[in-house]
Amino acid sequence: MRKVKLILEDGTVLEGKSFGYEKSVAGEVVFYTAMTGYPESLTDPSYTGQILVSTYPLIGNYGVPADHTENGIHKHYESDKIHITGLIVSDYSVGFSHWNAMMSLGDWLKSQQIPGLYDIDTRLLTKILREKGSLLGKIEFEDQKIDFVDPNLLNLVAIASTDTVETYGEGAYKIVMVDCGVKNNIIRCLINRNATVIRVPWDYDFTTLEYDGLFLTNGPGDPAICTITVKHIKTAIAQEKPIMGICLGNQLLGLAAGASTYKLKYGHRSHNQPVLLKGSNRCFITSQNHGFAIADETLSEGWESLFVNVNDNTNEGIRHTSKPFFSTQFHPEASSGPTDTEFLFDDFIESVKKNKSGK
């Protein structure tokens, strides 16, 4: 068997065993603490450029679901392919069992040329990342040396986004979706609510389109790179049409609202982040996956914080004080993770409806 190591930029070297595609890769090493949903996470475009460390040790248990499509999108995946750069786990389950499984996780990784390592002390790794912040790292097979790569210097959004304009659903409300690396479940959540989704590339000038509401999606990397998207959003917020954003969409709306963003030490990647609706006692458990955040205090006049993270007080969403614009740092579409805040899509569609009928 070829020897393989995970090497971090701080000099940490951990030897593991390969269960995926045998190829050396480099990226940013991040940990996620969710206990279910590896097929969803691996296909989440927000993980582009990242080597993912699962803190939950037993991975692969239920295999990978069959690749069905529904309404033009994959039913069980969050995009067309695996987006992570590599996967690190403690105990890979060779055997798998599920009525819906089509193949093993290892075979899936191999088929998409993504390396995976097991037999690594992922808790040790997590503690390093917690102390030092996310680090650059590489999965290196002994006979295939490579250099570190900082994915945050690349335009990851351009990689994760689409090249073409596509339309989904036949609903009454026309929603333009700026795809910065969208998860399929956002599209599902909208078309299930009587929307027609017009998905456009991240740098597309959607301001020229006819639409009832604007949706800013999740995506990977540093929001500051997406200047062109921010420019388009600035045009949109000068108007009255409802806007909803998620994750990177929250950060982009924040930038358009004059705020600044910064990189968190090690980000939030889990299913158990508590967020409080400002000015209330309502606290929600949310699914999250982000490394950057809005600096609340930099929000300009007319904007306010909507949700706050109860653990570390970071921004979890913003809204306009008078216009129907809001966004969340967390993922109301879940998939994977808890679905407790899916009602926000109802709120959005409701405001679209109101805005449309008000015309």
Added chain:
Amino acid sequence: MINTDIKKVIVLGSGALKIGEAGEFDYSGSQALKALKEEGVYTILINPNIATIQTSEEIADKIYFLPVTATFVEKVIEKEKPDGILLAFGGQTALNCGVDLFRLGILEKHNIKVVGTPVQSIINTEDRQIFSDILHEIDVLTPRSVACDSIEKAREAAKKLGFPLIIRAAYTLGGLGSGFCSNEEELNKLAENAFSYSPQILVEESIKGWKEVEYEVVRDVYDNCITVCNMENFDPLGIHTGESIVVAPSQTLSNAEYHKLRSLSIKIIRKIGVIGECNVQFALDPNSEDYRVIEVNARLSRSSALASKATGYPLAFVAAKLGLGYGLHELKNSVTKVTTACFEPALDYVVVKIPRWDLNKFEGVSKTLGSSMKSVGEIMAIGRSFEEAIQKGIRMVGGGMHGFVGNKAEMEITDIEGELHNPTDRRIFAIAEAMEKGYSVEKIWEITRIDKWFLQKLHNIYELKNKLTPFNTLAELPVDLLLLSKKQGYSDFQIARLVLKNPDTSIQADLLKVRAHRKSLGIVPVIKQIDTLAGEYPALTNYLYVTYNGSEHDVTFQHDNKSVIVLGSGAYRIGSSVEFDWCSVNAVNTIRKEGFRSIMINYNPETVSTDYDTCDRLYFDELTLERVLDICDLEQPLGTVLSMGGQIPNNLAMRLHKQGVPILGTTAEKIDNAEDRNKFSAMLDRLDVDQPRWSQLTTIEDINRFVDEVGFPVLIRPSYVLSGAAMNVVSNKDQLHHFLTLAAHVSKEHPVVVSEFIENAKEIEVDAVAKNGEIVAYAISEHVEFAGVHSGDATIVFPPQKLYIETIRRIKKISRKIAEALEITGPFNIQYLAKDNDIKVIECNLRASRSFPFVSKVLRTNLIEIATKAMLDVPFEKPDKSLFELDYVGVKAPQFSFHRLLNADPVTGVDMASTGEVACIGENFYEALLKSMLSVGYRIPKKTILISSGPTRGKIELLESARMLKERGFTIYATGGTHHFFQENGIETEQVFWPDENDKQPNTLDLIKNRKVEMVINIPKDHTTREISNGYNIRRNAIDFNIPLITNARVASAFIYSICKLDLENISIKAWNEYK
């Protein structure tokens, strides 16, 4: 905002430990009390379980050792005038009592607010019809079912739903009276049984074979909801969750399934209106996302205790705070101290719970697992692979097993297919045996429907065994393979047995060879922390486990001679239960108070000792020699305490000592001198102390010769048991022969110990503490029953009420001699027999005994604290309290769980059968006895009683009782001999006929089945097989028809005296601290 009107509350406990309701409620009650105290609320606890931690002065402000029934609770309410009451922390006992208090209008009358979930919500979850109606309102699926109040209706329902069906009784504990049936005949039988427990039964579609998944859900007054943990049963639906291996988190559920059930749980808790915690059980179709909700428990439960321990999230503590009006987000995560309690724990390990059964203790019991619970305890194992966790877990359960494989050939399972089809307590080993015989995972799945993922993991363990066995020496064993075995949870013992293959006699030496070998290769485990957030935030608590699936310790070790390790008691079982947890926790408390660092090793999720803030460091791990040595290697403690956790730590004494582990208190050699029958006996002879004559024998001829010498009856203790109980008293040659040929084995390898059995002797216990061989504190108590009833099943009185001064003097003198000879430092217990003033020693344990909490609490002197100080060699005050100056009496009564043990003969004998105990304090013996017996479920008969008084002695004993009952207008039904005896002595009784005289009326069984009697007294007389089976039928039916049963004449006469002389209205309602 929090409700500041609530300043004084009553908390209801769960009473004695019983099957289905065990130590977990001590844990949840203690946590709730802690939370209330932190908020400045004055707490009054009602719980007769004197051995619990919650009934300690520092936990509750006021404690009543009284029955948890509406009658007694109302009396306490009248006296204490509380503002609120908490019903959710004392299991089904407290919940039922709360519903009674509500329905009787007592809560309203005294204007008492229920803190937490409202009673109506509780009722909505308990009444199955209301429950499913409510869930249907919110489009949540429950099994199609029909509530029936008659057998006819049940039959109709069966026609509508079609077989197979499950029958459930409403308002019962842990599935009591439930079962599966696949035809009308079975239905009739099951339904009749279910109706004996409840006026309402449920006939339901069977979803046997579906996955069983549970969620622990929390909700606050602001409607914020979280699910703290989900758990998946290893066994599919059909086996009660209390009988199933359970893993946390779920392993085979996809994200969609996990979150579908999660959001349903939240939808349900919102609809029901729980404030605090509840548990939702689902059945999930293994072939789709179809589901059914099986059950909701609107209270803390066994599962919630497990979930707390599995995640580090203190459910009961949080639930109590939410009851007072806090929002989840207003509370802190008590592990990290910086993050919020409004989150869902992320685990970075896997947890396996395995039940512990003690079915061998019972004569005739059915061993098949099904929809009602029989296990008496459980363990929780933590690992970073499933293989590691389950192998640890199997060892923790005890019973001589070393893991999934590598067990003795003794666990011979011949009918593999049968065992797989109809699982018993040996289920997991039947799977191992099946793999051994070449059954594929597929085939085992077809029979058992256990998810293939679990079976594949077990198969990994099995395959690894086959890779180990070709090697015969440690030197040739590849290092990678050795490391992999450790990662898969193999113990040094298993590796020694599989590789070295020496006879068992050298296994102890061999496992140490494996240990030395792997240590020389650097193969040692690491210590990981449970932190609720999978490493995302640093944890401030030291909740630890040991694993080979890792390369770094989470903690550092201070080798400063300040650490003291206490070994806990392991799984609760018959004979070792919450009392040892009380001892362990009190030892830990003392160690901390004295400025040492306390380290606890234990793995029982039902305990307070495994609460992460009880000690400075908690190792939630095995109590095997290997694991204790691993921990000692790292911690290098000042000393270890082996005398608090019962027999498990005690048995490790010599082996730990030989490995250089420092043992506090009495030395290992002296412990061995007390444990080794020959050494102990020789010592007694030297001290000129009398003991019943005994001999260790290897042939039937020798046994006969010995019996000729000492005479019948004799006590037989085989070292190898074929079936049934390990010990037995035999009264004649036939019985002796029967026992030795059918039940036991006699040979050179398996000697039998035969002892003289002294009839009609009193049994007396001494619980004491000594330092350097000098007794510094002691308590003498006496059994109500004559010797022959195991001390764990005996009714015990303290201080003794009927002992001669001379007897007491002699006992003290002998105890002093023994303490001196064994140079005891720490706690010990000696059991004596006394007949006239002849004193004989039966047994001596150089450790805390079951009765330490009882005597400590009645004395109001903590013997464990003194013992711990003696062992730590720190100064302490020698109590000067004279024991006979107590102006009150404590009586400890056993709790039996026969109603859950189908077919078991409900008798007491030399082997222990009770699952728990209570103790109450009274102005006199009879008052204390009455309170205690009412606490373990006895009800006071008003008009009718059935007496079958057994041997002559029993008849004489009960004569006066019968007279008293008659004077109070009772109708006494008596079987033949008893009837004639009473008649001859001028007492009118109605003669009833034996079960096998079914042509004659009235028949005892009809009387019982038609509930014509309120109490049954049946004193076993073991002469003829006919009488044994008649007696059995009476006793078993009394249990099955829920009629109070007494089987000991001395207890019966004391109980009858109590009910005749005392009026419940005038019984004293005093808190513990009011007895001075």
